[in-house]
Amino acid sequence: MNRLASKMDFQTSIEECSMALNLVLNNKFSEALDLLKPWSKDSMYHALGYSSILVMQAAMTFEHKDIQTAMATIKEALHTCQRFRKRNSMVESLSSLVSKQSCDSLKAEEMHAEICYAECLLQKATLTFVQDENMISFIKGGIKIRTSYQIYKDCQHVLNMSQGVDGETDTFTQFEGGVKLGIGSFNLMLSLLPARILRLLEFIGFSGNREFGLAQLREGAASHSLRAILSALTLLFYHTYVCLILGTGEGNLVEAEALLEPYLDRFPKGSIILFYSARIAVLRGHFEKVKREQQLRGFPCD
Numbered sequence: 001m002n003r004l005a006s007k008m009d010f011q012t013s014i015e016e017c018s019m020a021l022n023l024v025l026n027n028k029f030s031e032a033l034d035l036l037k038p039w040s041k042d043s044m045y046h047a048l049g050y051s052s053i054l055v056m057q058a059a060m061t062f063e064h065k066d067i068q069t070a071m072a073t074i075k076e077a078l079h080t081c082q083r084f085r086k087r088n089s090m091v092e093s094l095s096s097l098v099s100k101q102s103c104d105s106l107k108a109e110e111m112h113a114e115i116c117y118a119e120c121l122l123q124k125a126t127l128t129f130v131q132d133e134n135m136i137s138f139i140k141g142g143i144k145i146r147t148s149y150q151i152y153k154d155c156q157h158v159l160n161m162s163q164g165v166d167g168e169t170d171t172f173t174q175f176e177g178g179v180k181l182g183i184g185s186f187n188l189m190l191s192l193l194p195a196r197i198l199r200l201l202e203f204i205g206f207s208g209n210r211e212f213g214l215a216q217l218r219e220g221a222a223s224h225s226l227r228a229i230l231s232a233l234t235l236l237f238y239h240t241y242v243c244l245i246l247g248t249g250e251g252n253l254v255e256a257e258a259l260l261e262p263y264l265d266r267f268p269k270g271s272i273i274l275f276y277s278a279r280i281a282v283l284r285g286h287f288e289k290v291k292r293e294q295q296l297r298g299f300p301c302d
Contacts, residue, residue, distance in 0.1 A: 008043040010109055014174055017045040018226050020053075025229070025263070025270045029053060040076070044084050044109075044116045047077035055123045059130065067131055074124045081120055084113035108171040111158070115178035118151040149206060152182040177225025180216045185234055187213030192246055214238075221259060232259045233272070240279045256280055 016035060023032035033053055039046035051073045058070035125144035128137050159179050162172070190198060190208030198208045220231030236259055239251035260276055267273045281290045 008039045008046065010112075011171070013039070013043040013045040014171075014226060017049045020049045021226065021229065022267075024053060025267045025272060027269065027271050029057075040073075041080055044081045044113055047080040048116045048119060051077040051120060051123060055127060058127065062130070067127060071124070071127050071131065074120055074127060078117065078120045078124065081113050081117040084109050085117060086110045086113075108169075108175075111155070111175050112171070112178070114151050114155050115175060115182070118148040118155075118182060119178075121145075121148040121151075146205075148182075149186055152179065152186060153205075155179045156183050173223065174225050174227075177220050177223050177227040177231070180220035180223070181227045181231045181234070184213045184216030184220060184231065188217065188234070188238060189213075192242065229263065232263070233276075235259055236276045240276060240283060244283075251283070253280055253283060 016039075020032040020035050023029070023035065033050065036046045036050040036053075040050040041047065051070070054066070054070040054073050058066040121144045125141040125148070128141040128144065131137065155175075156179050159176055187207055187209050190201060190206055191210035191213060193201070193208065198206075202208065214235070217231045217235050221228055221235060223231075236256055239253065239256040241251075243251040256276070257280055260273065260280065263270070263273045264277060278290045281287075
């Protein structure tokens with residue numbers, strides 16, 4: 001994409017965001033930021049990708065400066081995504097879209113803007129909790145999470161209505177991947193809460209169906225969308241950590257290995273991928289294998 005152009009092509013923005021994600025998975029964080037930053041105030045996907053990296057950095061370091069930078073960036077990202085959203089009711093506008101045999105690029109952008117906006121809201125909620133641990137921050141973060149969840153539910157409604165209409169287009173596949181990641185993650189994580197709390201949350205509109213959440217994430221991980229790797233990583237985290245920590249049962253290591261295998265070939269030195277590879281090996285008791293593989297890849301094992 002010509003950087004002198006006044007507008008980023010929508011399909012190109014998704015492709016560049018995918019390139020940035022590949023750079024992150026190859027430990028090239030600075031290069032990913034350099035790719036995304038020039039268009040981060042004009043393209044929803046560049047804004048989402050750029051803010052996501054900075055939020056991840058802030059969550060890892062807990063440095064006040066990093067948190068402040070990430071918070072400022074996520075606010076800009078929300079503003080960018082908002083510009084692409086439909087002015088009136090999202091469900092009303094998107095429901096009218098699915099009655100057509102095909103949709104123009106503007107309509108597609110509106111669909112994606114909802115997903116990107118919901119993801120940015122979740123990131124801001126996370127930073128709100130990290131930034132200031134008081135009751136007001138907790139309430140503000142909760143409101144953002146509730147809004148994000150409602151957007152995902154609305155998008156799922158549109159997705160269900162549009163089956164067989166736009167399923168062959170790449171933009172629709174990307175939209176579908178975003179919905180499955182969001183709905184799947186929400187259902188899975190909420191299902192882990194104590195039954196009493198879950199009943200209360202269901203009363204105000206949340207849903208915590210574990211099997212449905214896992215199914216959505218599996219479908220998302222098996223897709224060819226930008227967010228397929230994110231669905232896979234969510235499932236990996238569930239199988240290798242959540243199941244064991246919360247005592248919800250033994251993690252499905254066979255599924256975890258199958259999810260990880262294609263990414264080991266694509267990102268043989270990616271720290272995130274190697275982290276889960278080592279985690280699975282440790283859970284299987286293959287300690288020498290972990291040490292040997294880390295040495296072969298040039299990582300210290302002492």
